[in-house]
Amino acid sequence: MTRYAADVQPARRSIWNMYKRLWTHAGSQWKTMLAAAAAMIAISLLEFAIPQLTAYTIDHAIPDKRYDQLLWIAAGILGAALLLGLFSYVSSHLLSLVGLRTVNSLRNELYRHIQSQDMAFFDKTRTGDLMSRITGDVSILQQLVSSGMLQIVTEMVTFLAIALYMLYIDPLLTLLMLATFPLLFLFTRKVGRRMRTSFRAVQETSAEVNSHLQENLSGIRLMKAYASEPYEAERFTARTSRNMQASIKANRFSSMFSPTIDLLNYLGMTVVLLFGAWQAMSGRLSIGAIVAFLAYLRLLQNPVRQLSRLMNTIQQSAAAYERIEEVLDTKPTIIEKENARALPEIQGLVEYRHVDFAYQTDVPVLRDFHLTIAPGTMTALVGSSGAGKSTVAHLLSRFYDPTQGSVLIDGIDVKEVQVASLRKQLGIVSQDIVLLNGTIRENIAYGKPDATDQEVEEAAKAAHAHAFIQSFPDGYQSAVGERGVKLSGGQKQRLSIARAILKNPRLIILDEATAALDTESEQLIQQALSTLLAGRTCLVIAHRLSTIQQADQIVVLEQGEIIESGTHDELLIRHGRYRQLYDLQFPKGPNHSPAHNKEPLPSTR
Numbered sequence: 155m156t157r158y159a160a161d162v163q164p165a166r167r168s169i170w171n172m173y174k175r176l177w178t179h180a181g182s183q184w185k186t187m188l189a190a191a192a193a194m195i196a197i198s199l200l201e202f203a204i205p206q207l208t209a210y211t212i213d214h215a216i217p218d219k220r221y222d223q224l225l226w227i228a229a230g231i232l233g234a235a236l237l238l239g240l241f242s243y244v245s246s247h248l249l250s251l252v253g254l255r256t257v258n259s260l261r262n263e264l265y266r267h268i269q270s271q272d273m274a275f276f277d278k279t280r281t282g283d284l285m286s287r288i289t290g291d292v293s294i295l296q297q298l299v300s301s302g303m304l305q306i307v308t309e310m311v312t313f314l315a316i317a318l319y320m321l322y323i324d325p326l327l328t329l330l331m332l333a334t335f336p337l338l339f340l341f342t343r344k345v346g347r348r349m350r351t352s353f354r355a356v357q358e359t360s361a362e363v364n365s366h367l368q369e370n371l372s373g374i375r376l377m378k379a380y381a382s383e384p385y386e387a388e389r390f391t392a393r394t395s396r397n398m399q400a401s402i403k404a405n406r407f408s409s410m411f412s413p414t415i416d417l418l419n420y421l422g423m424t425v426v427l428l429f430g431a432w433q434a435m436s437g438r439l440s441i442g443a444i445v446a447f448l449a450y451l452r453l454l455q456n457p458v459r460q461l462s463r464l465m466n467t468i469q470q471s472a473a474a475y476e477r478i479e480e481v482l483d484t485k486p487t488i489i490e491k492e493n494a495r496a497l498p499e500i501q502g503l504v505e506y507r508h509v510d511f512a513y514q515t516d517v518p519v520l521r522d523f524h525l526t527i528a529p530g531t532m533t534a535l536v537g538s539s540g541a542g543k544s545t546v547a548h549l550l551s552r553f554y555d556p557t558q559g560s561v562l563i564d565g566i567d568v569k570e571v572q573v574a575s576l577r578k579q580l581g582i583v584s585q586d587i588v589l590l591n592g593t594i595r596e597n598i599a600y601g602k603p604d605a606t607d608q609e610v611e612e613a614a615k616a617a618h619a620h621a622f623i624q625s626f627p628d629g630y631q632s633a634v635g636e637r638g639v640k641l642s643g644g645q646k647q648r649l650s651i652a653r654a655i656l657k658n659p660r661l662i663i664l665d666e667a668t669a670a671l672d673t674e675s676e677q678l679i680q681q682a683l684s685t686l687l688a689g690r691t692c693l694v695i696a697h698r699l700s701t702i703q704q705a706d707q708i709v710v711l712e713q714g715e716i717i718e719s720g721t722h723d724e725l726l727i728r729h730g731r732y733r734q735l736y737d738l739q740f741p742k743g744p745n746h747s748p749a750h751n752k753e754p755l756p757s758t759r
């Protein structure tokens with residue numbers, strides 16, 4: 155299971171941290187909380203008043219045969235009951251309001267924090283696990299805020315008030331009764347810890363189920379293509395079983411809790427009854443007083459019972475909070491400098507200065523990578539799979555930072571500028587095309603949300619996408635399903651090119667698609683790319699050499715090192731690795747290759 159922070163906080167500290175964090179989100183609602191607290195105090199007062207009326211009836215109204223008072227007493231009890239109902243409604247409504255708002259605010263903080271993480275974080279984190287932290291774990295905290303935060307305080311106040319009153323009435327009896335409370339405290343502490351561990355296991359296994367589900371459903375085509383449904387069902391069942399076992403264990407603890415508290419409470423009641431009866435027999439206590447005392451005892455035990463029930467919520471919340479805090483404690487390594495300035499409008503000079511890079515510290519991916527790309531020219535990176543081509547592009551977008559050396563745009567180190575100002579000026583067309591749920595228009599305008607309809611249409615025309623978009627009944631307003639399943643591969647690519655054309659960046663990173671398309675679609679895409687690349691600085695990660703022959707510079711990369719570079723013609727003459735790759739792709743020369751039926755990317759010089 156993923157642990158993000160160095161380690162999990164010790165038990166008590168994380169409860170304290172949890173309250174502190176919740177307070178930062180709930181603090182602004184202090185007025186609502188105050189109103190809820192007032193309603194809860196009113197409830198306590200009314201609960202205190204009702205036994206007083208009972209005691210009065212038994213001790214005075216009945217012996218004195220005060221028929222005239224019965225109606226008043228009944229009215230008093232009913233009135234108090236009505237008010238009790240009203241205040242209960244008010245307090246529970248206000249508390250759930252505070253809970254929902256707090257949790258909403260915490261969820262948004264968590265989302266923003268996750269968004270601010272660097273790519274290295276997302277490389278090692280499962281999406282389903284994050285989703286379950288943002289949804290499931292945060293929701294668990296809502297229960298605590300709604301029913302717990304304030305209730306804890308009011309129950310304690312009620313407890314103290316009643317205990318003081320009883321001490322005043324009969325100190326000895328009260329002390330005897332309170333003797334069971336240390337036992338309660340010890341029990342709660344001991345079981346509480348074990349409860350938290352078992353709740354944590356429940357939440358972790360449930361995150362496992364979520365992750366598995368998320369990965370499985372988004373790979374549903376693969377699963378069906380390989381007819382692996384029974385295998386996947388079995389793997390899913392294994393995860394749900396682990397979750398069920400963990401829940402059963404956690405339930406065993408929480409089910410044990412209430413009966414034990416009740417047993418200890420009955421112990422207290424037995425003491426009161428026996429001692430009180432003995433005192434009444436010796437004439438030191440009235441019957442009414444014993445009845446009232448027993449009623450108060452119930453009231454005194456109520457907060458204890460509530461607190462013990464709350465213990466469940468607190469431990470479950472603490473376990474959930476630990477998982478939330480682990481994410482909140484992670485610090486991105488790609489951090490903007492405090493005085494970072496916005497990257498000025500770029501001309502397009504790109505320099506890699508002696509760059510070393512590793513995803514994991516012990517596996518170097520780029521070694522002394524040194525490259526200059528002049529403004530408005532096209533540089534193509536070629537090399538075997540895994541040579542480090544995409545990594546070179548990632549460093550330019552500052553998805554990662556070099557371990558040595560630097561990456562500069564127009565002479566400015568990308569580490570010195572605000573990340574957003576850098577990425578706003580980059581256009582990335584990747585082979586892994588992501589279309590978001592929304593309309594075609596929204597997808598094209600993703601990099602420029604304020605674009606006019608005309609601008610969107612022009613970009614689509616330039617990307618040869620306008621015709622197919624118009625053929626849909628809803629045109630630009632057509633919805634694109636999850637990952638654009640309603641579009642063909644070539645159509646998706648043209649949409650992503652239209653998106654980049656509309657953004658109009660000076661610098662383009664093009665991760666060429668490897669998947670072969672039919673000739674017509676391929677030609678349309680190459681034409682769209684010609685429009686996109688013309689006049690801009692382009693870094694092309696090339697898989698097919700047919701498309702880059704006009705590049706101003708071709709860089710051959712092997713195992714993270716540049717082994718040769720030059721123009722297509724220069725490299726062919728050199729008879730090195732490029733020539734080797736070229737001969738592999740075009741065994742009988744480019745004109746005989748089926749792959750060559752494509753328009754080469756333009757020279758941008």
Ligand SMILES: Nc1ncnc2c1ncn2[C@@H]1O[C@H](COP(=O)(O)OP(=O)(O)OP(=O)(O)O)[C@@H](O)[C@H]1O
Pocket residue numbers: 277513514519537538539540541542543544545546
């Ligand atoms: N996110 C990552 N975390 C760890 N290692 C990675 C990550 N991305 C790539 N690598 C490793 O870095 C090396 C270079 O990968 P890169 O994707 O840059 O190669 P590439 O030349 O673009 O390959 P391809 O042509 O197959 O796309 C590979 O060994 C790869 O396994």
